[in-house]
Amino acid sequence: MSETIRIGVLGLQGDVEAHCDAVIRTGQAVPVVVRDRDELAAVAGLILPGGESTTIGKLLDRTGLGAAIAARARSGMPIYGTCAGMILLATAICGSQQPRLGLMDIEVERNAFGRQVDSFEADIAAPRFGATPLRGVFIRAPYVRRAGAGVEVLASYETRIVAVEQGRLLATAFHPELTGDLRVHAYFVRQCMGAVSAPQIG
Numbered sequence: 284m285s286e287t288i289r290i291g292v293l294g295l296q297g298d299v300e301a302h303c304d305a306v307i308r309t310g311q312a313v314p315v316v317v318r319d320r321d322e323l324a325a326v327a328g329l330i331l332p333g334g335e336s337t338t339i340g341k342l343l344d345r346t347g348l349g350a351a352i353a354a355r356a357r358s359g360m361p362i363y364g365t366c367a368g369m370i371l372l373a374t375a376i377c378g379s380q381q382p383r384l385g386l387m388d389i390e391v392e393r394n395a396f397g398r399q400v401d402s403f404e405a406d407i408a409a410p411r412f413g414a415t416p417l418r419g420v421f422i423r424a425p426y427v428r429r430a431g432a433g434v435e436v437l438a439s440y441e442t443r444i445v446a447v448e449q450g451r452l453l454a455t456a457f458h459p460e461l462t463g464d465l466r467v468h469a470y471f472v473r474q475c476m477g478a479v480s481a482p483q484i485g
């Protein structure tokens with residue numbers, strides 16, 4: 284029997300616990316809260332939770348963990364970013380020079396849905412995760428203004444792109460960890476299992 288896979292949840296700030304719970308409930312992996320390079324070294328994949336992207340970005344820079352995460356990503360470690368995590372993955376953030384990982388060829392706009400609808404829920408069709416729509420929980424969420432040629436759009440809300448994938452990088456503007464629907468986490472865990480068993484190339 285293969286060893287249980289360990290999935291990291293970046294634990295600098297944000298909704299860390301909800302992601303840990305979701306990872307546990309997939310029944311396929313155990314969560315590890317990642318706050319330093321040693322903890323990062325122990326995981327097969329990493330979830331970047333929602334929270335405040337400016338705060339998390341500054342802490343990633345200050346601790347050197349950002350550079351370590353980028354290096355792991357370049358050698359094939361899967362990363363899943365939700366909300367602030369999506370912002371941190373983006374190469375471009377509209378009107379902001381805030382620190383970021385900058386690993387995905389996307390441009391995002393923060394707090395994109397305006398103050399009136401600051402937080403809302405909507406059904407989001409995302410065939411990659413199954414025929415039934417996901418319940419999208421949006422909390423001061425970003426959206427993707429531009430997705431590069433190598434980026435696959437997995438879901439949109441009205442005209443706005445809210446879920447993307449580029450190689451082993453996955454990002455959603457919404458929060459599946461708050462819904463009890465484990466399909467996105469289960470998908471990510473499978474990606475991590477594949478990354479561990481696949482030979483590293485490039």
Ligand code: GLN
Binds near residue numbers: 333337365367
């Ligand atoms: N608005 C937050 C940011 O820009 C993200 C909100 C969230 O992660 N729920 O960092």
